Amino acid sequence: MMIRLKGGRVVDPVSGATTVRDVYLKDGRIVAAPTGETIDETYDCTGKIVMAGGVDVHSHIAGGNVTMSRLLLPELHVSEAPGAEGMPFSTAKWSGWEIGRLYAEMGFTTVVEPALAPSQAMQTHLELADIPIIDRGALTVVGNDDHFLSLLRDREGAAALRDSIAWLVTQSRGLGIKVINAGGPAAFHSGLRTFDLDDVVPHYGVSSRQIVQTLLTAAADIGIPHPLHVHANNLGVPGAPKTIADTIAAAEGRPLHFAHIQFYSYGKDAEGGMTSGAEAIARSLADAPNITCDVGQVMFGPTVTISLDLMKQWQGAAYASPKKFSLTDGDAEGGGVVPLVYKKTNWVNQLQWAIGLELFLLSPDPWRVLMTTDHPNGGSFTTYPQIIHLLMDRGERERWMEKMPEKAKERTGLADLTREYTLEEIAIMTRAAPAKLLGLFDRGHLKEGAVADVAVYDDLADKSAMFGSAALVFKDGRLVVRDGRALGWVHSKTSILSADYDSQMDRRMGDYITDRYGVGPSAFSVPQAAFGDRDVFEAVPCLK
Amino acid sequence: MSHDTPARPADPQAIARAADILGKARNPVIAGLGCDVDGVRAALQLAARIGAAIDHCSIAHERVELRTLADSGVMNTTVSEARHRADLIVLAGAGAVAWADHGKALADGGGLYSWRGDRGVLCLATGEARPAHVAVNGDVATLGDGLPLHRIVSLIRARLGGRPIGPLPSNGPSAEAIDAVALQMKSASFGVIVVDPEEVDHVTFDAIQGLIKDLNAETRFTSLSVPAKHHGRGANLVSAWTTGDRLPVGMGRGYPEQDDWRFDAERLVTSGEADALLWIGVLGGDLPAWSGRVPTVALIHHGAKANTADVSVEVGVPGVTHGGVLTDSIRDGFTYLEAKSPQPLPTVASVVAAIEAAIAGAAP
Numbered sequence: 001m002m003i004r005l006k007g008g009r010v011v012d013p014v015s016g017a018t019t020v021r022d023v024y025l026k027d028g029r030i031v032a033a034p035t036g037e038t039i040d041e042t043y044d045c046t047g048k049i050v051m052a053g054g055v056d057v058h059s060h061i062a063g064g065n066v067t068m069s070r071l072l073l074p075e076l077h078v079s080e081a082p083g084a085e086g087m088p089f090s091t092a093k094w095s096g097w098e099i100g101r102l103y104a105e106m107g108f109t110t111v112v113e114p115a116l117a118p119s120q121a122m123q124t125h126l127e128l129a130d131i132p133i134i135d136r137g138a139l140t141v142v143g144n145d146d147h148f149l150s151l152l153r154d155r156e157g158a159a160a161l162r163d164s165i166a167w168l169v170t171q172s173r174g175l176g177i178k179v180i181n182a183g184g185p186a187a188f189h190s191g192l193r194t195f196d197l198d199d200v201v202p203h204y205g206v207s208s209r210q211i212v213q214t215l216l217t218a219a220a221d222i223g224i225p226h227p228l229h230v231h232a233n234n235l236g237v238p239g240a241p242k243t244i245a246d247t248i249a250a251a252e253g254r255p256l257h258f259a260h261i262q263f264y265s266y267g268k269d270a271e272g273g274m275t276s277g278a279e280a281i282a283r284s285l286a287d288a289p290n291i292t293c294d295v296g297q298v299m300f301g302p303t304v305t306i307s308l309d310l311m312k313q314w315q316g317a318a319y320a321s322p323k324k325f326s327l328t329d330g331d332a333e334g335g336g337v338v339p340l341v342y343k344k345t346n347w348v349n350q351l352q353w354a355i356g357l358e359l360f361l362l363s364p365d366p367w368r369v370l371m372t373t374d375h376p377n378g379g380s381f382t383t384y385p386q387i388i389h390l391l392m393d394r395g396e397r398e399r400w401m402e403k404m405p406e407k408a409k410e411r412t413g414l415a416d417l418t419r420e421y422t423l424e425e426i427a428i429m430t431r432a433a434p435a436k437l438l439g440l441f442d443r444g445h446l447k448e449g450a451v452a453d454v455a456v457y458d459d460l461a462d463k464s465a466m467f468g469s470a471a472l473v474f475k476d477g478r479l480v481v482r483d484g485r486a487l488g489w490v491h492s493k494t495s496i497l498s499a500d501y502d503s504q505m506d507r508r509m510g511d512y513i514t515d516r517y518g519v520g521p522s523a524f525s526v527p528q529a530a531f532g533d534r535d536v537f538e539a540v541p542c543l544k
Numbered sequence: 545m546s547h548d549t550p551a552r553p554a555d556p557q558a559i560a561r562a563a564d565i566l567g568k569a570r571n572p573v574i575a576g577l578g579c580d581v582d583g584v585r586a587a588l589q590l591a592a593r594i595g596a597a598i599d600h601c602s603i604a605h606e607r608v609e610l611r612t613l614a615d616s617g618v619m620n621t622t623v624s625e626a627r628h629r630a631d632l633i634v635l636a637g638a639g640a641v642a643w644a645d646h647g648k649a650l651a652d653g654g655g656l657y658s659w660r661g662d663r664g665v666l667c668l669a670t671g672e673a674r675p676a677h678v679a680v681n682g683d684v685a686t687l688g689d690g691l692p693l694h695r696i697v698s699l700i701r702a703r704l705g706g707r708p709i710g711p712l713p714s715n716g717p718s719a720e721a722i723d724a725v726a727l728q729m730k731s732a733s734f735g736v737i738v739v740d741p742e743e744v745d746h747v748t749f750d751a752i753q754g755l756i757k758d759l760n761a762e763t764r765f766t767s768l769s770v771p772a773k774h775h776g777r778g779a780n781l782v783s784a785w786t787t788g789d790r791l792p793v794g795m796g797r798g799y800p801e802q803d804d805w806r807f808d809a810e811r812l813v814t815s816g817e818a819d820a821l822l823w824i825g826v827l828g829g830d831l832p833a834w835s836g837r838v839p840t841v842a843l844i845h846h847g848a849k850a851n852t853a854d855v856s857v858e859v860g861v862p863g864v865t866h867g868g869v870l871t872d873s874i875r876d877g878f879t880y881l882e883a884k885s886p887q888p889l890p891t892v893a894s895v896v897a898a899i900e901a902a903i904a905g906a907a908p
Contacts, residue, residue, distance in 0.1 A: 123877060
């Protein structure tokens with residue numbers, strides 16, 4: 001079926017300058033203007049903005065710790081309204097069904113869960129498969145498990161290390177790899193409460209730096225398209241910009257992606273108090289074109305922090321609001337869930353908010369500084385439209401800053417930043433860049449042959465309203481949202497890598513798993529049969 | 545739906561009768577829910593369709609363990625992590641001893657962490673019960689055989705915090721013995737308290753979690769709950785990501801509501817509020833006696849004893865007659881189990897989906 005999106009202003013920097021033109025969709029793909037072929041459906045997009053569907057590189061939408069947050073905090077998500085006919089659970093708050101609907105209604109069509117623990121891979125994929133409308137993916141968490149640390153301790157060769165990571169990515173059906181406070185969770189199991197880049201994991205004799213560098217090598221050897229996704233040491237610690245600079249140096253020019261860098265952008269004044277470290281981070285980024293990051297913007301209100309960084313979550317538990325938390329000492333990391341309220345009346349929270357915006361506005365390149373809230377850690381993904389508004393409208397920022405406590409104002413340079421993002425920069429930051437970074441080269445843009453994931457917005461001055469409620473959204477060429485409301489349930493795919501590794505690794509990992517758990521490695525696999533008739537996975541090639 | 549061999553469709557007449565009972569009910573209940581992930585998914589979809597309340601028969605897992613999580617949070621670990629890493633296993637209550645001996649999951653001390661050192665075992669308020677199949681270096685320590693668990697936990701917490709304790713009962717431990725146990729726990733590098741939610745109330749469970757949080761000020765301690773029966777863990781997790789909430793959940797208003805009292809299956813049926821029951825007992829438990837008060841549809845496993853349901857549908861067992869996803873209690877994760885002896889019996893998911901389709905087809 002040939003679909004014509006007629007007369008919209010197409011904002012797609014990958015294909016060229018913004019122009020008013022038609023976009024054509026056929027059989028789930030973007031196609032060239034047909035010659036002589038019948039147009040089956042036409043949607044009048046006159047006066048509207050046409051973009052590729054949004055892509056989110058880091059949002060905690062599925063897995064054991066996400067569900068732990070559901071169980072920990074029923075009072076934060078009481079459902080109160082029936083959903084539309086034929087869309088069960090669409091208004092069930094914090095459900096996977098609601099996540100899919102809310103993302104789609106904002107024009108997002110691909111979202112990546114950044115914490116796929118290999119020992120819990122099946123649950124993550126079961127949950128992802130139950131998120132409707134959008135495509136999904138997940139990053140396999142590596143680097144803190146006993147098997148990997150033992151290989152490093154025993155000075156195994158690069159091939160064994162590479163193959164062990166390739167095995168984990170493939171078995172867990174990840175789209176990339178992520179390391180969380182490299183070595184920190186393992187050290188926390190042994191009683192340590194802080195961990196820096198050159199600290200050594202007890203009993204393994206392996207430093208955080210060594211773990212990161214080994215993983216960088218393995219990622220390159222395997223040909224994983226997404227750079228190593230790094231949740232660095234010292235999250236939330238004033239002075240962490242130095243940790244970021246040191247980690248950039250440790251990368252030695254190789255591609256590396258920092259997750260939620262806002263939480264590391266805290267400087268120190270003479271008394272050790274927290275100040276904005278955004279300028280230092282921006283300088284580090286400007287000097288290192290191999291580095292990308294997502295921001296992890298803080299937005300105000302109650303939320304919950306979900307992390308495999310056990311050490312950080314134990315420290316954060318003292319600030320839990322409401323006063324409860326969960327901490328799971330799992331195999332490798334486990335996870336911690338700590339509820340928080342970011343208050344407008346709290347100068348530290350206001351400063352965090354301002355630092356996030358500073359990072360966006362000081363960004364050297366929209367291809368390298370991406371929009372996230374580290375959902376839900378900095379705030380919900382549903383605040384993206386507000387963030388876009390703040391970035392595109394200096395006046396909106398000034399209105400928000402009127403309520404900022406002086407103590408926060410004097411510690412951030414936000415008021416002096418006059419930059420306003422363009423629609424083209426928004427399109428890069430929320431579409432083209434994350435797609436490219438994930439190796440999902442067939443999306444994030446509207447070039448011929450791309451997946452027909454398209455978002456059409458009313459061209460409004462109020463960007464919160466504009467991006468909060470897409471006029472039309474097409475997923476794989478099918479209309480799924482109209483006037484900001486999802487039209488029904490469709491089920492999309494989970495993108496996965498399939499990495500090659502020496503078959504000896506099957507035996508080695510099998511032996512290890514049997515020793516550790518008393519069950520065979522099949523207990524950890526995520527076979528298609530687990531999803532029955534549902535065709536869930538879509539393979540993405542490695543670069544090698 | 546997960547099955548390795550083509551499933552035989554359920555008897556169409558039974559499906560039609562089941563759809564009639566459930567479709568015309570004003571306040572139906574889905575209970576038991578002992579089935580695989582696909583079965584739970586299908587049951588939740590049916591609950592949404594007919595506005596049913598839905599619950600699992602593993603009451604203690606929900607009303608003790610998961611309630612405490614929501615009330616004040618928990619610190620926990622997996623069986624395999626406890627086996628390898630714990631240098632002190634604390635068996636709290638006789639149920640913990642029974643579980644450890646039955647599954648023998650801690651029968652060897654593991655071997656992954658060569659630095660762990662000796663493994664101690666401590667029994668708290670276990671009556672006369674002592675573990676026969678838990679690896680230990682040296683003797684099993686005990687405290688409070690004659691006292692209830694909540695009393696012992698409170699005494700240890702008080703002494704750990706340096707607080708005074710009142711007069712001790714004559715059949716209980718001495719203050720010195722309590723202090724010795726507090727010191728033993730504080731001296732552990734990674735201690736794990738094992739408790740069976742089936743034999744404690746939520747207040748005791750919460751106190752144990754409080755003790756663990758206190759201990760973490762100076763060392764590492766965590767907990768391990770005896771796994772829920774009849775796949776209660778898995779059912780509640782599926783409910784959480786599908787509805788946002790653990791079980792029981794009511795769908796009568798067109799959106800999920802969680803309430804332990806309003807949607808308690810037994811209460812709904814015995815009070816007369818419910819007017820139809822779908823019992824799913826393929827992994828257990830058995831159809832309860834109270835089910836006889838309302839028209840009942842039961843999905844039972846092949847070979848189950850005859851029961852009193854108005855409509856019974858024989859279904860296959862996940863991991864036995866067909867493949868299915870269940871939780872693995874050793875590592876607290878979901879696992880796909882292939883059929884051990886495939887038979888073309890229908891799955892719970894297929895039967896529930898057929899009932900839902902029949903109800904939808906009959907809707908005006």
